[in-house]
Amino acid sequence: MSEPVWVQIVKAIIIFFVVITVFAYLVLIERRTLGRFQARPGPNRAGPAGFWQPLADVIKLIFKEDFVPKTADRFIYTIAPVIAVAAAVTGIALIPFGDPITIGGTEIKLVGADIGVGLLLLFALSGIGFYGLILGGWASGSKYSTLGSARTAAQLVSYEVAMGLSVVGVIVLSQSLNLTEIVDAQRETVWYVLFQPVGFLIFLIAMVAEVNRAPFDLPEAEGELVAGYHTEYGGLKFAMFQTAEYINLLVVSALAATLFLGGFAGPWMSGVWWLALKMAVLIFGFIWLRATMPRLRYDQLMKFGWKVLLPIATLNLLVTIIVVGVAFQNS
Amino acid sequence: MATVPGSPDQAATIAEEARTASEAATREQRELTPTERAIAGVEASTPKEALTRTLAAEASAQGPGERGPMVINLGPQHPSTHGVLRLITELDGEVVRDVHPVIGYLHTGIEKQCENKTYWQAVTCVTRCDYLAPFFNIHAYNLAVEKLLGLEVPPRAEYIRVMMCELNRISSHLVWLGTSGLELGAMSVFFYAYREREQVLDLFEMVAGDRMNTRYFWPGGCAEDLPPEFERELRRLLDVLPSRIDEYEGLLSANPIWLERTKGVGVLPPDELINLGVTGPSLRAAGVDLDRRKLAPYSGYEHFDFQIPVGANGDSYDRYLMRIREMRESARILGQAIDGLPEGRHIADDRKVVLPPREELATSMEALIHHFKLVTEGFTVPEGEAYCAVESPRGELGCYVVSDGSPKPMRVHVRDPSFVNLQAVRPLTVGTYLADLIVTVGMLDPVMGGVDR
Numbered sequence: 001m002s003e004p005v006w007v008q009i010v011k012a013i014i015i016f017f018v019v020i021t022v023f024a025y026l027v028l029i030e031r032r033t034l035g036r037f038q039a040r041p042g043p044n045r046a047g048p049a050g051f052w053q054p055l056a057d058v059i060k061l062i063f064k065e066d067f068v069p070k071t072a073d074r075f076i077y078t079i080a081p082v083i084a085v086a087a088a089v090t091g092i093a094l095i096p097f098g099d100p101i102t103i104g105g106t107e108i109k110l111v112g113a114d115i116g117v118g119l120l121l122l123f124a125l126s127g128i129g130f131y132g133l134i135l136g137g138w139a140s141g142s143k144y145s146t147l148g149s150a151r152t153a154a155q156l157v158s159y160e161v162a163m164g165l166s167v168v169g170v171i172v173l174s175q176s177l178n179l180t181e182i183v184d185a186q187r188e189t190v191w192y193v194l195f196q197p198v199g200f201l202i203f204l205i206a207m208v209a210e211v212n213r214a215p216f217d218l219p220e221a222e223g224e225l226v227a228g229y230h231t232e233y234g235g236l237k238f239a240m241f242q243t244a245e246y247i248n249l250l251v252v253s254a255l256a257a258t259l260f261l262g263g264f265a266g267p268w269m270s271g272v273w274w275l276a277l278k279m280a281v282l283i284f285g286f287i288w289l290r291a292t293m294p295r296l297r298y299d300q301l302m303k304f305g306w307k308v309l310l311p312i313a314t315l316n317l318l319v320t321i322i323v324v325g326v327a328f329q330n331s
Numbered sequence: 332m333a334t335v336p337g338s339p340d341q342a343a344t345i346a347e348e349a350r351t352a353s354e355a356a357t358r359e360q361r362e363l364t365p366t367e368r369a370i371a372g373v374e375a376s377t378p379k380e381a382l383t384r385t386l387a388a389e390a391s392a393q394g395p396g397e398r399g400p401m402v403i404n405l406g407p408q409h410p411s412t413h414g415v416l417r418l419i420t421e422l423d424g425e426v427v428r429d430v431h432p433v434i435g436y437l438h439t440g441i442e443k444q445c446e447n448k449t450y451w452q453a454v455t456c457v458t459r460c461d462y463l464a465p466f467f468n469i470h471a472y473n474l475a476v477e478k479l480l481g482l483e484v485p486p487r488a489e490y491i492r493v494m495m496c497e498l499n500r501i502s503s504h505l506v507w508l509g510t511s512g513l514e515l516g517a518m519s520v521f522f523y524a525y526r527e528r529e530q531v532l533d534l535f536e537m538v539a540g541d542r543m544n545t546r547y548f549w550p551g552g553c554a555e556d557l558p559p560e561f562e563r564e565l566r567r568l569l570d571v572l573p574s575r576i577d578e579y580e581g582l583l584s585a586n587p588i589w590l591e592r593t594k595g596v597g598v599l600p601p602d603e604l605i606n607l608g609v610t611g612p613s614l615r616a617a618g619v620d621l622d623r624r625k626l627a628p629y630s631g632y633e634h635f636d637f638q639i640p641v642g643a644n645g646d647s648y649d650r651y652l653m654r655i656r657e658m659r660e661s662a663r664i665l666g667q668a669i670d671g672l673p674e675g676r677h678i679a680d681d682r683k684v685v686l687p688p689r690e691e692l693a694t695s696m697e698a699l700i701h702h703f704k705l706v707t708e709g710f711t712v713p714e715g716e717a718y719c720a721v722e723s724p725r726g727e728l729g730c731y732v733v734s735d736g737s738p739k740p741m742r743v744h745v746r747d748p749s750f751v752n753l754q755a756v757r758p759l760t761v762g763t764y765l766a767d768l769i770v771t772v773g774m775l776d777p778v779m780g781g782v783d784r
Contacts, residue, residue: 038522226409295588297764297767
């Protein structure tokens, strides 16, 4: 019983615009919150409490010169930010944000695309998103960008593995790769953060690395690489990388909420608000981290990924499988 | 160090040094020290030749599949090179194989300009050398001029100078803390440090009318007496400062990432640091108790009770810790100075050197003549030369003044610690990671205004 095409198109449009708006205000909220952390007001000139700041930023970026360095590979340089944004936006489509509703006899699932292997697809998409960063840095023809993209590649490999392993525990518990079913499974038992505290912790750490944020913001480490992979990007192309980064932030925090914190499930409010609340808490954590922590060094990051996170994630998975196996045998 | 950089003489010297160093190392069957490695690594060439070699190495490996070094230009415009320092860096992956610092982007000819100014006009020039420590520049210069003149500075002026210098030490260290924190990604510390620096700069403005490049110290004392509200505002600052420093330390001192980034990074043994001429917190972090304020007290520093923080490991973390502790000691000195501020004049009473008080001009013909002579022609300084050094936030800041008996100095030379400390960048960073290079340069805290002058 799949939905009619027009429903899917309407859903896609609504989700896209909501996400873009949320992204724009997420940037503003982050800047304001950072300002509070740092004893300064943050952007507050454009409109009340800086309300029009995102609009002003976009207008400024649109009117910037569309610049391509002489040494750049023009085609890849142009397409790279598109890859990054496309992967990020597609990722958000897989996140369920409520129970199905019925309008005029048509049952509408509150998720962009309800796919059986949604979780796997999300990981695949985040891998593709990294291609945007790597190719963008590579094609810029600048040494800082090249170093940035090399770091991105290394970081991707180190943290995707740990992240993937930390999620397998949830899959084992819920017996499903479908995100809606994972939420339903948590509704029947409890939030998986209680079963998988270690997995949750690993996922949290890995997701910070996944979205290149402090203290794992090495691909764009300002102190060393000027701006890393997007050093040579300006105007709208830069804005697209920025968009991809923040939408990725939304995707991973939504994923963390879905996998470990019960997703959209919750009493009194509708699912969207529960999901938004859980995401907001996680994102506030992200901002807090950024305000507090210095940046790790490249080799320390790798060491941490391979020598600390990966063994713990493996161990966690083994224990989970054994416990679940024993429990199933008894039942 | 006696030879001219880039001359054949120096090339021969370096070649000789490299040979002796590697011979000594083979004989003693030990590892080369970082300095020796840095010298031997460039095949005993002049800096220019070493740079040529670096660039050639990159150009030679351009074929597919060939593995050559990558040369990147850190600076002169880069977020973390403290102004306009340019580091031509030879990278193998993320490992620094060689560094060639290039300076001169902020050269403004300050020393030369001083030769065309009268002694008391030159104060305005020297203050702009190390622009984060203006009071130290003028202090060193004034001490040298006063030494040539044989001029006694009244005790109140000494106390005011000490207070200004210690306030300046705090503000300079705050800028260092903020910027090097930012380079390591700890962005909040930057804003906290600048918040307190603002308070210090407000004090400067209150006293001298100018927030940064003041010319508040004159030969003979200080331009004006302290304003009456100064004491209250200073005490307000001293009340909050210790808790604010605790705040920075709370964010950084025990932060595991900060520790991992700075511990064991940029280490040289103390004797090598001394050979390179490094002074200030960078040297004291390595355990050498060298501070002009204790070693050769000037301006009455012997009257104050304070400690010279000394480190043990000489790594970037110790350099960080030294400066944090120095801020606390400076606050202590400030407290003692404001408590014991003697009464009296703020400037010497020698009418041949010091401008007469404004109110005398209306009544005293003699004062008017002195004023006219001083402003138009300046005062003459007996023939001779003098070198006076102070302990600036970055190390020994000395001023060498040569007089030919005219009202204008024949030569003014500033021994700026940033310039000398910069020599240590190469031995400190060759063989480390790119990220460590940023940390090391940040913790050496060079100020390019002082380097290029």
